[in-house]
Amino acid sequence: MGSNRAVKITVRVIVIAYLFFLVGWPVSLVVQNTFADGFTALRIALADPSVVFSLQLTVAVALQAVLINTVFGVGISLILVRYDFPGKRLLSSLLDLPLSVSPVVVGLALILVYGPRDSWFGQWLTEHGIDVIFSPLGIIMATAFISLPLVIREVVPVLTERGTDEELAAASLGAGPVQTFWRITLPAIKWAVVYGVVLTLARSLGEFGAVKIVSGNLEGRTQTATLLVEQTYQDFEQSTAYATAFLLAAVSVACIVVVTFLQKDHASAGRGKGTS
16 A cells, blocks of 8 residues: 555656646746746837737637637538548548648648649639738638647547437437537537637647748738747847747636636536536
């Protein structure tokens, strides 16, 4: 008994130390440097038009990527769980591609397909007034691609566990597919969707590699907050870099904290219903 307890304590200490040195300490240093002179760094950063623009662009891109991946993520999840078709396993494997391929490769691939010259569709799109590469549209596409699997990988296990009994019962009572989805399927997967949305938002806010390739990093046009952090740090404007990085991290952490509390409230409500 004593040896088992010692092993558990040792493992916990190792895990905590690992997380502290890998995550906690570096992030705390960003916060420390941001507020080294009080709120001065934040005030200066938020008074800079280029910083404000990059933050606005980042939020706009992240929200659009989240919307796209939520709609398509739920749809693809339903297809993977509810239907059998040739190539289903291949499709499921391809959905993990954005998590395994370097974002830089993703950005280069988008240029090869949608670039303004010598690409599959880019020249035709440019002739019709649609610019993909070096424009916000390309940034949205790159961000959506990188964060594509996150909603799917949260929703698929829940759909698989829930089964189809309730949906079949609703259909037998005369409910149509849309009514069944809104009243049966969506309430059953709503928390999985919420977690997927939060992960997608956090991933979208912090995307760098693919965005840098397709955006061109044009200040005041296609420069996102992550690209601004790199540029300002390299230009020895560390206070602006720290402040911008802190704002990005704060939004992501706030989303995770909110979802954690919502999850606790949901679990408490579920236990209350179970005991009543």
